[in-house]
Amino acid sequence: MAGPAIRTDGLTKHFGSVVALDGLDLTVEQGEVFGFLGPNGAGKSTTIRLLLGLLRATAGSATVMGIPTTDVERSHRHLAHVPGDVALWPQLTGAETLRLLGNLSGHVDEAFRDELVERLNLDLSKRARSYSKGNRQKVALVAAFMTRPDVLLLDEPTAGLDPLMEAEFQLLAREASARGQTVFLSSHILDEVEDLCHRVAILRAGRLVEMAALEDLRNLTSTELEASFTGPLPDLAGVPGVTRIESADHTLRVTVTGSPAAVLRVLAEAGVTRLRSHEASLEEIFLTYYQDETPR
């Protein structure tokens, strides 16, 4: 099927006087791993619940694989969901829960289900009431992946998983994407987003403040150079690209935006003895979006 996996047009949600989501325009292509970031209460879960048809949009619309999200009987055939806080039936065992959810989905790759249980190291013979948060999360992950859906809507799916399981989840998400499945990942774990996602959207107070490929975000950023000298420090004022200079004893700290070629030439001529470069991590970039008071 051609066309985007997810598309929203001016998707808006008000809860009384609170604007939870304000005119979201978003397109996620098939096979993409799409990161969805933002502080608590930014509207990430609201967006996912709107895409699932659990909430009714105040304005705007959305489609999943070309099907309006209000037509849940059709759209849900393409969807799977992992909620941030998984509530299970306390009296059912893990196996019974998966059986029930599989029956409702209608199509389960049973071999893959068993593989998932094995890889996530989940004990299915226990009643759900004895599961820890991480184990409930695993049940939801198995239930979501086992139907091999076209689109996976994952709302902070690794909260509560240990690092080994988190790594396993990343592998699963990558495999899914390689098979052409779309992964829509809401997350606070920036490393996870950085490792997995092709593109990210950053949401704040219900508004989209940035949507870009990870590569582009990196290019937006500046490089910090730290150069040590035995002799006198060179004067970098006026060198193209330099936005900030800091000096101490025998060390210069320079922030460069764009190509560092000109700065490097000057540093080389001045007899630099040691050079360290540091590219702002995505984490630092994200944090600027989180912290800014007003959207850019």
Add this chain to the structure above:
Amino acid sequence: MTASAASHRAVLALSVRLVRRGALVLAVAGAAYVALEVVSYEQSYPDAASRARLATFQDNPGVRMLQGLARNVDTTGGFVAWDGGWFLETVAAIWALLAVLRLTRGDEETDRSALVLMAPLRASRVLVLQLLAVVAAGLLFGTACSVVLILYGVPPGGATLFGLGLAGFTATIAGCAALTAQLFDVRRRAVGAASALLAAAYLVRMVGNSMDTWSWLRWLSPYGWMDNLEPYGDRGWSALALLMLTPLALVALCSMLRGWRDAGGAILASTDNRRAHNRLLGTPLAFAWRCSRGVLLAWAVGLAAYAVLIGSLLPTLVDYLADDPGLRKALATYGIEVKDITRGMVSFMSTMFGLAFALYACWRIGAARAEEDAGRADLLLVRPLTRRRWLGGHLVLTVGSVVLLAVTTGLSMWAGGRLAGAELSVADALGATMNTVPVALVFTAVAVLLLGARPRVTVVLSASAAGVAYLLPVLGSALSLPVWVRDLSPFQHLAAVPVHPYALTSGLVMLGLAAVVAALGVAAFTRRDLTGP
């Protein structure tokens, strides 16, 4: 020292906060009910002669078994204690039972208790403070009932004793609930066990009141203690001591047991490992049945047991009722003559069963709401399943369950009557209970409408509406309310089956109304936001 005092106060304040609304509603409802009892007594038994005749109920085993000992019923206070006492006791006990298990086992199940246990207090102390809040609510309830009685001129000493008894009864059941919270690790199971204890207390009193040789059994049941309290007669101080000391002993026992177990654990913890049972997981309807059949069975067994008892008491009741002008008048408001008194009683009792069916239905629709509230419905509804089909499944099950309850109750009443030699046919008994099904379905529809439009009050409002509607015809004649007010109650439109033929038109109107209201509710539900966690 001060830090500990502050923690005590904080835990107590939290517990009070969590029960205060329910406690207030309970106290106000209790006061209103007592007022109603006083008014209807003074209207139905205006003179000494009619009141003296009431005293003969003392000798009727049937009446003694169902309502307790009719002592001092020639006084207003004595009548209220006898006619309304068991009802006041039961309602307050059920509230206290649910409140205790919500505060204790419920919060442990969801691990909310961990936040409270962070306080520098022993877990057993936290339990005592929580129970204190519920006991205080019972005291408020008893006080409210006493105050109303005193305002109506009942002797203050007796009224106070009666109120104290109610408070002690409520506290005793609260203590029993706290005990089941220590024994069982799942709230549902603890609620079941505590309800069974309450039912057992009622049954023990019933047996104790059936024959003089068994009257010692009354000392084993809190209901029996209330019978022995005699607030307007001999004043049973030992009964009062039992009502006051048993809660204390239970609190001490629970506090000790709490010290022995882990948070979230239980004395009789169940295992968490078991083989998968894959039946009834195939469709939403099957799964909803799997989740609800246990509670339905409990209702069916409880109602059936009560119906068998009622049926078996019919012959004795009928003998005495024939002589009582007050109850004859009550039957007359339903258009029942003395010669039809057996079937009249069946019709009268079936209306009460109709209320039980309606309450079950409200609870059952509330169970769907609870699934939504916990976020478990989300797990189903993110799959190719429409909300209409999901809620429709719950609705179908509710309707089926109500019919099932009506059939088992009717058959049980007939069986009980047959055992005791009452003149009652299967058709009459079944007709009487089935007659009330449309009323229960009206309240099912009200619950569905609330689930669609005001989900937070699904059970509270629909169940209250059913309770008020049940009382309205009774209230209506006692308070001479205008006809149109009485006509608001679906119960008012029931024919007295089996004495009178089934009122087909009003039955059809009720069913049509139920269908329309339920359809509106389903439509509202499909249009609103789901309120997940």
